[in-house]
Amino acid sequence: MSTAASTSPRFRSKTLAGALAFFFGSLGAHRFYLYGLRDVYGWAHLLGTIVGIPGFLLLAATERASALGWVLVIPGAISLLAAFLAAIVYGLRPDEKWDAQFNAQTQEHSRSGWTVIFVVIFSLLIGAFLLMTGLALSFQTYFESQVQAARELSQ
Template sequence: MSSRVSNSPRFRSKTITAALAFFFGSLGAHRFYLYGKRDIYGWVHLICTLLGIPGVLLLVASERASTLGWVLAVPGAVSLFAAFLSAIVYGLRPDEKWDAQFNAQTQQRSRSGWAVIFVVIFSLFIGAMLLMTGLALSFQTYFESQVQAAKALSQ
């Protein structure tokens, strides 16, 4: 008697996917939920986040002066912003289109409610806020470095 794991298709919730993208998207949780452990983009999310954490710590420790910190922080930031964007895209997809792509083999159908709308709202708000903060810090650092370079040239 062999103990076999059933390969029957499983239902994938749009609300759970959007919430995973919002809370743990930079770790690739939404990708692993939808496509399994073999999803290359889920692993890319995870690796980029693991690179981004020491990058941000280097930037904080060096007061944004570390080139290596910037190089490491960018992939982490891209992963984070892509996760918020994924939460918005998945959350706004119509239930019929979602079911056609992810639940075509199951009998269960999606019925999204207010929870997914709140996930989309918070993803848009927090993602936009983080993007604006990142851009402001990047431009401030760039212009401060230009002022320092000009001072060094004038001396």
């Protein structure tokens, strides 16, 4: 068995990278697929998610009153939203640019189809929904705390 197959560069699919960013991006799957396990940003995604989940659970348990929950949830939210943004960026990149960056040493070329377009559409839809929901809840919590502080001052 030849070792040439194991050392040859592998083809990286734009559609698969976008789908990994959409479904498992907050775990860094798209970064690990494209750059390998030594990618610092892939591990940052994973760490942000690991920190963000307890923050989200703490906020849910305290009805958004926990300062620690807000601090912990921010890295997780950044990781999640950055993953949806990565799926959009990967999907909208022209095939020629994608191949120049990720498939320069291979003989294969990307041929994107409708699948990557649907990944982009759903990434935009869900990512924008989560961003707007997060902003609305953040502002609502802030203004409710200001009203509560004003009530306490007036008494």
